[in-house]
Amino acid sequence: MAPGLRDIPEGTNGAASGVSTSDRDGSRHGKSWVGWLVSDDPPGRLLLNVIMLVVLAAFVFAPFLFPGTKALGVASRICIFVILVASYDLMLGYTGIVSFAHTMFFGAYGVAILLAKGWVGWWAVIVGAAAGVAVSLVVAVAIGLLSLRVRAIFFSMITLAVASFALILAEQWRDLTGGEDGLTFSVPAILKPGFRLFPDPVLGVTFNGRVITYYLIFIVSLVLFLLMLRIVNSPFGRVLQAIRENEFRVEAMGYQVVAYRTIVSALSAVMAALAGALMALLLGYNGPDATLSFSLMIDILLMIVIGGMGTMYGAVIGAVLVVLAEYYLQNILGAVHGVLPDVPLISALFHPERWLLWLGVLFVLIVTFFPQGIFGWLRHRR
Amino acid sequence: MSKEWQERLQYWAPYAVTPLLVLAVLPAMGFTAWVTLTVAGFTMGMMLFLVASGLTLIFGLMEVLNFAHAAFVTVGAYVTVSVLRPLGGWTADPSLTLNLAALLVALVAAAAASALGYVFERIIIRQVYGAPLRQILITIGALTVIEQLVIVVWGPEAIPLPKPASLRGSIFLGASSIETYRLFALFVGLAVAAAMHLVLTRTRIGLVVRAGVEDREMVQALGYRIRRVFVGVFIAGTALAGMGGMMWGQYQTLVTSQIGDGMIILVFIILIIGGLGSVGGCFIGAILVGLTSNYVGFLAPKLALGSNILLMALILLWRPRGLFPVAGH
Numbered sequence: 245m246a247p248g249l250r251d252i253p254e255g256t257n258g259a260a261s262g263v264s265t266s267d268r269d270g271s272r273h274g275k276s277w278v279g280w281l282v283s284d285d286p287p288g289r290l291l292l293n294v295i296m297l298v299v300l301a302a303f304v305f306a307p308f309l310f311p312g313t314k315a316l317g318v319a320s321r322i323c324i325f326v327i328l329v330a331s332y333d334l335m336l337g338y339t340g341i342v343s344f345a346h347t348m349f350f351g352a353y354g355v356a357i358l359l360a361k362g363w364v365g366w367w368a369v370i371v372g373a374a375a376g377v378a379v380s381l382v383v384a385v386a387i388g389l390l391s392l393r394v395r396a397i398f399f400s401m402i403t404l405a406v407a408s409f410a411l412i413l414a415e416q417w418r419d420l421t422g423g424e425d426g427l428t429f430s431v432p433a434i435l436k437p438g439f440r441l442f443p444d445p446v447l448g449v450t451f452n453g454r455v456i457t458y459y460l461i462f463i464v465s466l467v468l469f470l471l472m473l474r475i476v477n478s479p480f481g482r483v484l485q486a487i488r489e490n491e492f493r494v495e496a497m498g499y500q501v502v503a504y505r506t507i508v509s510a511l512s513a514v515m516a517a518l519a520g521a522l523m524a525l526l527l528g529y530n531g532p533d534a535t536l537s538f539s540l541m542i543d544i545l546l547m548i549v550i551g552g553m554g555t556m557y558g559a560v561i562g563a564v565l566v567v568l569a570e571y572y573l574q575n576i577l578g579a580v581h582g583v584l585p586d587v588p589l590i591s592a593l594f595h596p597e598r599w600l601l602w603l604g605v606l607f608v609l610i611v612t613f614f615p616q617g618i619f620g621w622l623r624h625r626r
Numbered sequence: 627m628s629k630e631w632q633e634r635l636q637y638w639a640p641y642a643v644t645p646l647l648v649l650a651v652l653p654a655m656g657f658t659a660w661v662t663l664t665v666a667g668f669t670m671g672m673m674l675f676l677v678a679s680g681l682t683l684i685f686g687l688m689e690v691l692n693f694a695h696a697a698f699v700t701v702g703a704y705v706t707v708s709v710l711r712p713l714g715g716w717t718a719d720p721s722l723t724l725n726l727a728a729l730l731v732a733l734v735a736a737a738a739a740s741a742l743g744y745v746f747e748r749i750i751i752r753q754v755y756g757a758p759l760r761q762i763l764i765t766i767g768a769l770t771v772i773e774q775l776v777i778v779v780w781g782p783e784a785i786p787l788p789k790p791a792s793l794r795g796s797i798f799l800g801a802s803s804i805e806t807y808r809l810f811a812l813f814v815g816l817a818v819a820a821a822m823h824l825v826l827t828r829t830r831i832g833l834v835v836r837a838g839v840e841d842r843e844m845v846q847a848l849g850y851r852i853r854r855v856f857v858g859v860f861i862a863g864t865a866l867a868g869m870g871g872m873m874w875g876q877y878q879t880l881v882t883s884q885i886g887d888g889m890i891i892l893v894f895i896i897l898i899i900g901g902l903g904s905v906g907g908c909f910i911g912a913i914l915v916g917l918t919s920n921y922v923g924f925l926a927p928k929l930a931l932g933s934n935i936l937l938m939a940l941i942l943l944w945r946p947r948g949l950f951p952v953a954g955h
Contacts, residue, residue: 397902
């Protein structure tokens with residue numbers, strides 16, 4: 245059913261559309277290191293470049309700009325979600341396949357299990373992350389080979405079923421996963437809040453374990469993000485986009501569509517597993533609700549659709565907006581709720597716990613009116 | 627074996643799966659338990675079939691995979707709660723006629739939930755025909771919104787939904803006990819399946835629907851307004867989902883806002899097993915899933931929750947497009 249996959253509006257096809265051909269050639273000859281870093285796929289317009297630079301700067305100086313434990317936690321969470329959403333974009337936005345099992349790979353228990361079982365230090369983290377990645381890779385390839393042969397919609401349904409199975413497994417296999425309570429464990433000493441890198445505050449910020457955790461997460465996320473940007477702008481990435489636009493044609497040109505789809509879903513799973521390892525380090529905890537729940541999957545979809553599919557940068561915008569909304573929209577709703585008269589239905593609509601309702605409405609509106617998302621819309625606005 | 631026989635085997639093999647399964651587990655458990663579990667499995671299958679058949683027809687006809695189908699199940703269950711609450715005296719009364727009247731009210735209420743289906747088709751589905759990616763996204767979004775609205779209207783707490791008095795308890799068939807409500811659900815499910823079969827095979831509109839599933843454009847070219855047929859099928863499908871929600875809610879005697887989500891994953895497995903768009907496949911798939919859940923739940927409780935995934939994987943390895951693939955899908 246290839247024609248159906250063509251329903252991403254024209255122009256979201258990633259790199260080439262935002263920047264004219266001559267620009268791309270120019271930067272390639274110019275060999276500017278910034279161009280090399282972003283794989284010759286800059287955000288595009290001046291406004292977008294500025295927004296992205298502001299966001300980048302905000303993250304680089306986050307501990308100085310937004311002091312406080314909560315703000316730093318939010319910033320770390322955003323970084324992790326950027327990776328999670330960008331890796332999902334590899335599948336959804338670039339290849340046109342919908343998976344519901346992304347949280348399954350994100351819920352990599354590898355790090356959590358090893359640390360909770362009494363391993364200590366960085367080796368446990370590395371081995372755990374590697375194990376998580378390996379398991380994700382194998383599972384993703386197995387699902388892909390089982391279901392991507394037939395048609396894309398099968399893949400969506402099967403991933404939904406498998407993801408629910410993984411959630412049940414994590415809840416039931418108490419010995420290994422701690423069941424619904426999850427696992428609490430201690431992270432390496434350097435990442436603990438009590439640790440001090442410098443004895444005195446630097447520019448008013450104490451470099452404790454939390455700040456170090458943040459920078460670790462930020463740097464890994466940045467590297468992974470640039471890596472994914474490189475992947476989608478490689479010949480491999482071009483084939484993916486071609487599959488999204490016209491599967492049959494790509495097949496006719498001699499490419500193994502199934503192989504490409506399976507590889508990209510495996511790649512995406514690996515990235516999600518790495519993001520999951522970072523999440524474990526951030527929280528010192530892993531449980532079904534934190535990393536596996538279906539509402540998290542909805543969050544990912546929200547982020548990617550709001551930000552803009554098939555752009556990579558859209559993941560950044562989406563993750564920033566949705567995570568901020570999750571943390572602060574509740575407060576706003578709470579304020580509105582407090583002001584409103586006590587009319588039964590209306591006040592229930594603005595109950596602080598109903599933030600998902602409003603994000604859902606926003607989601608439907610964006611899919612309806614701005615299918616390119618915020619980033620795509622800004623990039624292609626005349 | 628001659629070629630002709632091989633073809634026959636190929637054709638009949640999918641039909642043989644269910645009877646073989648039923649017979650294969652008999653030695654593993656006592657006869658008494660086997661009867662109870664088989665009836666329970668068929669019952670669960672019937673309730674799942676109510677929800678799945680609507681979804682498979684909607685998909686078959688218009689290639690729309692409606693993830694928000696789960697929301698209609700939930701709405702159906704909650705509407706039943708609201709309708710039956712003022713009629714509490716009726717359902718507590720052990721006289722059968724009064725109970726059936728109360729159930730009829732519930733059926734009407736569940737069908738009224740399909741009015742929501744009409745609005746839904748108008749607002750949401752209509753704009754995403756032929757765009758599977760946006761369909762999935764927008765129906766997932768709509769599912770979230772409807773579920774949250776259900777919480778707004780009915781509150782976040784789980785609501786108990788007692789079974790009608792005359793359908794509580796069990797009857798004994800030899801030594802095996804069978805819940806009365808299960809027999810009732812079995813009866814309702816079979817009646818709906820039979821009615822659906824008759825409509826699809828004996829009426830003109832059924833003919834158009836079946837033809838539309840096979841080749842939409844050809845039916846359109848012959849002058850039928852396939853969109854209008856589709857709206858009808860969509861409404862009927864949501865009504866069935868609402869009814870399934872009512873039955874499922876009463877069966878579990880508890881209604882939560884997640885009731886549809888829990889069911890829809892089984893429904894998707896049924897669709898995949900049966901072959902997308904095939905009503906017959908959906909019927910057999912539903913029974914298979916119901917039976918597997920009950921048998922495995924009895925024989926190896928630890929495996930119960932994963933058993934249907936396993937079933938799906940096995941069937942996909944054998945037939946990658948499901949047991950009864952529909953041409954063109």
